[in-house]
Amino acid sequence: MRPYRLLLIVLAMLAALPLVIESNVALNFLKVSLMLALAGTGWNLLGGYGGQFSFGHAVFFGTGAYTAAVLQVRFGINAWVAFGAGIALGALVGAAIGWLTFRAGLRGSYFALVTLAFAEVARIIASVWPLTGAGAGILIPLKLGVANLQFGSRAEGYWFVLALLGLAMALARAIEGRRFGAQLVAVRENEDAAKALGVDVLRVKLMAIALSGGITASAGGFYAQTFLYLDAGLAYGPWISVEALLTAIVGGIGTVWGPLLGALVLQALSELGKHLGGDAPGLGLVLFGAVLIIVVRFAPEGIVGLIRRARPRRVARG
Amino acid sequence: MAELIAEAMGVTVRFGGLVAVNDASVPVTEGRIVGLIGPNGAGKTTLFATIAGFQKPNAGRIRFRGKDITALAPHRRAALGIARTFQIVQPFAGLSVRENIAVGAHLRHAGRAEALAAADAVADRVGLSALLNLPAASLTVAGRKRLELARALATEPQLLLLDEVLAGLNPSEVRDVIPVIRAIRDGGVTVLMIEHVMQAVMALADEIHVLSEGRIIARGSPDAVARDPAVVEAYLGHGAAARLQGNAHA
Ligand SMILES: Nc1ncnc2c1ncn2[C@@H]1O[C@H](COP(=O)(O)OP(=O)(O)OP(=O)(O)O)[C@@H](O)[C@H]1O
Ligand SMILES: [Mg+2]
Numbered sequence: 001m002r003p004y005r006l007l008l009i010v011l012a013m014l015a016a017l018p019l020v021i022e023s024n025v026a027l028n029f030l031k032v033s034l035m036l037a038l039a040g041t042g043w044n045l046l047g048g049y050g051g052q053f054s055f056g057h058a059v060f061f062g063t064g065a066y067t068a069a070v071l072q073v074r075f076g077i078n079a080w081v082a083f084g085a086g087i088a089l090g091a092l093v094g095a096a097i098g099w100l101t102f103r104a105g106l107r108g109s110y111f112a113l114v115t116l117a118f119a120e121v122a123r124i125i126a127s128v129w130p131l132t133g134a135g136a137g138i139l140i141p142l143k144l145g146v147a148n149l150q151f152g153s154r155a156e157g158y159w160f161v162l163a164l165l166g167l168a169m170a171l172a173r174a175i176e177g178r179r180f181g182a183q184l185v186a187v188r189e190n191e192d193a194a195k196a197l198g199v200d201v202l203r204v205k206l207m208a209i210a211l212s213g214g215i216t217a218s219a220g221g222f223y224a225q226t227f228l229y230l231d232a233g234l235a236y237g238p239w240i241s242v243e244a245l246l247t248a249i250v251g252g253i254g255t256v257w258g259p260l261l262g263a264l265v266l267q268a269l270s271e272l273g274k275h276l277g278g279d280a281p282g283l284g285l286v287l288f289g290a291v292l293i294i295v296v297r298f299a300p301e302g303i304v305g306l307i308r309r310a311r312p313r314r315v316a317r318g
Numbered sequence: 319m320a321e322l323i324a325e326a327m328g329v330t331v332r333f334g335g336l337v338a339v340n341d342a343s344v345p346v347t348e349g350r351i352v353g354l355i356g357p358n359g360a361g362k363t364t365l366f367a368t369i370a371g372f373q374k375p376n377a378g379r380i381r382f383r384g385k386d387i388t389a390l391a392p393h394r395r396a397a398l399g400i401a402r403t404f405q406i407v408q409p410f411a412g413l414s415v416r417e418n419i420a421v422g423a424h425l426r427h428a429g430r431a432e433a434l435a436a437a438d439a440v441a442d443r444v445g446l447s448a449l450l451n452l453p454a455a456s457l458t459v460a461g462r463k464r465l466e467l468a469r470a471l472a473t474e475p476q477l478l479l480l481d482e483v484l485a486g487l488n489p490s491e492v493r494d495v496i497p498v499i500r501a502i503r504d505g506g507v508t509v510l511m512i513e514h515v516m517q518a519v520m521a522l523a524d525e526i527h528v529l530s531e532g533r534i535i536a537r538g539s540p541d542a543v544a545r546d547p548a549v550v551e552a553y554l555g556h557g558a559a560a561r562l563q564g565n566a567h568a
Contacts, residue, residue, distance in 0.1 A: 179424045179433065186421040189410035196370065196404070197473055198396030198425035 003173055007256070011166045018155035027154055031226070033267040034161045035219050039240060040247030040259030041168040042215030047245060048254035049172075049181065050208040051188025053108070056115030057216050057244040059097070059122045060090045062236035064217025065224040069138045070131060079149035083221040090217020091210040098209035102202055107191075116241070123236035137231030140224060149225045161222050165260070168215045172256045184208055185254075216244060246288055250295050252304025261303045266291065322381075323348040323508045324369065324400070324477050329378035330532075331364050338364040340532035341378070344510075346477065351499065351509045353523030353540070355516075357553055361532040362512045363405050366479050369510075370402040371395045382477070396425060399476035403466035403483055405512070409454035415441065416450040418465055422472030440472045444498055459486045464495070471502065478502065480511040484518050492518055520544065528552065 014030075021027055039061055047053045067086035071077040077085075101114050126132040133139075144152040151157035175181040183204050186194040191201050220240075224230055243266070251262025269291060270284050277283045299306050324346045331339040339361040346352050354362050367373035369380055371392035379388045382398055390398075401422075410418050419437035420430075427433040441447050444464050449457065454465060463483050470478055480499070484492050496518055503509050513519040519526065519540065526543045528536040530552035536543050543549055 177430050179428055179430065182417070182421050182424055182430070182433070185413065185417075186410055189412055190408050192372070193404070193408035193410060193469070194421065195372070195392040196396060196402050196408075197422040197469055198393050199421070200391075200393045 003177055004170060007166070007169055007173060011162065011169075014162055015159060018158055024154060027158060029267060029271065031158050031161060033263045034158070034165050034260075035222055035226075036243050036247050036267065037260040037263035038161065038165045038168055038222070039216045039219035039244040040251070040263055041165065041172060042212045042217075042219065043244040044248040044254065044259050045172060045175070045215065046208045046212035048248050048258065049175070049188065050184045050205060052102075052205060052209070053112045054115040054212075054241070054245070055112045056117070056119030056241050057212075058236045058238060058241040059115070059119040060094060060213040060216035061220035061223070061240045061244070062119070062122055062126065062232075063093050063213075064090045064220030065230050065235040066126060066132050066138070066220075067217075068221040068224040069140050069230050072140055073138055074131065079147075079225065083149055083218075083225065086221040086224075087214045087218045090220070091214035093217075094209040094211075094213025095206055097213075098206045102205045102209075116238075119236055119238070119241055123232045126236055127232035133231070135231070137229060137234075140228040142228060150228070151225075157226055161226075164218050164222060168218070169256050169260070171211070171215075176256070180204070180207065188254075242285075242288065246292060248302075250291060250302055252302030255302070255304045258302055258304050265303065320347050320349055322346060323383060324510075325381045326365060326369055327379045327381065329365060329368050329375045329380070331361070331368060331373060332376050337532050339368065339375070339529075342529060342532065342534050343378075344527050344534065346508060346510050347525070348508050349503070349506070350524040351503045351511065351522050353519040353526040354510060354512045354529060355514070355519060355526060355543075356529035360529040360552075362529050363481055365529065366402060366481055366510075366512060370400060370479055372402075396473055396475075399474075400479065401470035401473045401475035401477070402479040403463075403470050403481055405481040405485070407462040407466050409457070409462055409465055411453070411455040413454055414450065415446055415452055415454055415457070415465060415468075418454050419446075419468045419472045422469040425473045437468075437472055440468050443471065443501070444468045445494065460488075460491045463487065467495075467498070471507075475507060477508045477510065480509060480513075482512050482514060484513055484515045487515075496522060 017030065018027060039057065042060065043054060043057050064086035067089045068082045071082035071085055072079055097115065097118055101111055106114055128134050142150065144150050151160060183194065183199045186199055187201050187204050195201055220235060246266055247259045247262035250266060251260065252258030266288065269287055273283050273287045295302060322345050326342060326344045329339050329342050330337065342365055356362055364373060368375050371390055379386055381387065382400060387395060387398065410421065416434065416437050419440055420433045423433040423436035427436050438450065441450055444467050446464050446468055449461060457465060467483055484495060487495065492515055499509060499522055523540055525538065526540050527534055528543055528549050535548045535552055536546045
C-alpha cells in the first residue's frame with residue numbers, strides 16, 4: 001500500500017473539495033484541469049516513461065469523444081457502454097499506430113511528426129464524414145442522469161473525472177513498480193541496451209501506446225459527456241495534443257504527479273491570461289510557449305523536480 | 319571432449335563494399351574462456367553483433383546449443399542465454415546502478431523485489447555494491463565497464479560475450495577485474511571475450527581465435543597463438559615475423 005498512500009490521501013482531499021467550494025467557476029476550473037491531467041497522464045505513459053514523444057494525442061482524445069457520442073446518438077447505445085467502447089477504441093488506435101510506426105523503426109522527431117499527421121488526418125475525416133456530423137458537429141441530447149453518464153449536480157461530474165484520473169495515476173504508479181515499467185524506462189534510456197538484456201522493445205512500446213491511447217481516450221469521453229457537443233476541431237484539434245504533452249512536461253515528465261500539477265498550473269495561467277489579455281486570439285498559445293521554454297530551460301524535471309530539489313531527502317518511491 | 323555451446327559458421331558481413339567479416343568460423347566450447355583478438359577494424363565487434371543478433375550476416379549461420387538461431391531477434395537470444403556487453407558502453411544514463419542491473423535481472427525474475435535482490439547480488443559479484451544508488455551517468459569509465467558486465471550477468475546467461483571490458487582501465491583496475499571474469503567462468507558461464515589488453519587475454523583465455531581483416535587467421539592456446547608468425551604479421555605488419563626471427567638469431 002505504501003506507494004499508493006500519498007496518492008490516496010491527495011485523491012481523498014480532492015474528492016472533498018466540492019463539499020467546501022461554493023463557486024461554480026472554481027469547480028469548473030478544477031474539472032477541466034482534471035480532464036487535462038487525465039489526457040496528460042495518458043501522454044506521460046508513452047512519452048514520459050517510454051520516451052516516445054507524441055505530438056498527436058488528439059487522435060486518442062477525439063476517438064474517445066466521438067466513439068461515445070456517435071454510439072449514443074446514431075446507434076442508441078447506452079452512454080456507459082459507449083464511453084467504455086471509446087476507451088477500447090482509443091487503445092486499439094494506439095496499438096495500430098504503434099504497429100505502423102514502431103515496426104518501421106520510427107523514433108524521436110519522426111515518430112512525433114507521424115503522430116501529428118495521424119491526428120490531422122483524423123480531424124479532416126471527422127470534419128467531412130456524415131457519421132461524425134461532418135462540419136456541423138454532433139450534439140448529444142441532454143438527458144440528465146447517472147444512467148446516461150450526464151451529471152446534473154455539479155459535483156458528480158467532478159467526482160467522475162477525479163475517479164478516472166485516480167485510476168490512471170494508480171495505474172502509472174503500479175507500472176513504476178513492475179517489470180513492465182522497468183522495461184519501458186529502459187527502452188526510453190537506450191533501446192539497444194534494452195534489447196541486449198532481453199527486452200522485447202516492440203512489445204513494450206505497443207503496450208505503452210495502447211495504454212496511453214486508452215487513458216487519453218477516456219479524457220475525450222469525459223469531454224463529450226460534459227459539453228455534449230463535438231466538432232472535429234474540438235475533438236481532434238491540435239489544442240489537446242499540446243495540452244496533453246504540456247501538462248506532463250511542465251508538471252514533471254515521467255512522474256505520477258507531473259500531469260496533475262502541470263494541468264493545475266497551466267489552467268491557472270490560461271485563466272490568468274484571459275483576465276489580463278481578454279480573448280486576444282493566440283494569447284493562450286503564446287503563454288504556453290513561454291512556459292514551455294522556461295520549464296525546459298530552468299526546470300527540465302518540471303514542478304515535481306523543483307519540489308524534489310527543495311526537499312533533498314527524497315521520499316523513497318515504491 | 320567438451321561440447322560446443324555456440325558456433326559462428328562461415329559468417330560474412332558486408333557494409334557496402336567493405337567486407338567487415340569474411341567467412342569467419344568460431345566454435346565456442348562450453349565452460350571455457352575463449353579469447354577473440356585482432357587488430358583494430360578486424361571485424362571483432364561486428365562478429366559479436368552477429369552472434370548476439372544485432373547484425374544480420376550476409377552469409378553464414380549462428381548456432382547455439384545445436385539450434386540454428388541466425389534469424390532470431392536479439393531479445394530472443396538473450397532469453398536463450400546469450401548476453402553481450404557493448405564496446406562503447408550503453409548505460410541507462412538516467413537510472414541508478416541498481417535499476418540498470420535490475421533491467422537485466424527482470425529477464426529471469428518477473429517480480430520487482432526479486433529482480434532488485436538479484437541485482438544487488440550481481441553487483442556484489444562484480445564489485446559495484448558501494449555504487450548501487452548512484453546514477454549510472456556519474457560512474458567513471460571503470461565503473462561503467464563493470465556496469466556493462468553486471469547487467470549482462472544479471473540476465474543469468476550461459477554464454478557471455480564481453481567486448482573489451484578491460485579497455486580504458488588502468489593496470490590495477492585490470493588486475494581487479496581479471497578474477498571476476500575467471501569466477502564467472504568457474505560459475506559455469508562460457509565466456510567469449512574480445513580484448514586488446516594482451517596480458518589479460520593471455521592470463522584468462524583457455525583458447526584464442528585471431529581475426530584479421532575479417533578472417534580467422536589462427537587459433538589455439540594463448541602460447542601457440544602468440545608464437546604464430548601469421549599473428550605477429552597481422553599485428554606488426556608484413557615481414558615483421560621474419561624480421562623478429564632475424565633479430566632473434568642475430
Ligand atoms: N555499422 C557499420 N557501417 C559501416 N561500417 C562498419 C559498421 N560497423 C563496423 N564497420 C566497419 O567494419 C570494420 C570492422 O569493424 P569492427 O568494429 O567490427 O572492428 P573491431 O575488430 O571490433 O575493431 P576495434 O578493435 O577497433 O574495436 C571496420 O572497418 C569498421 O569501420
Ligand atoms: Mg570492436
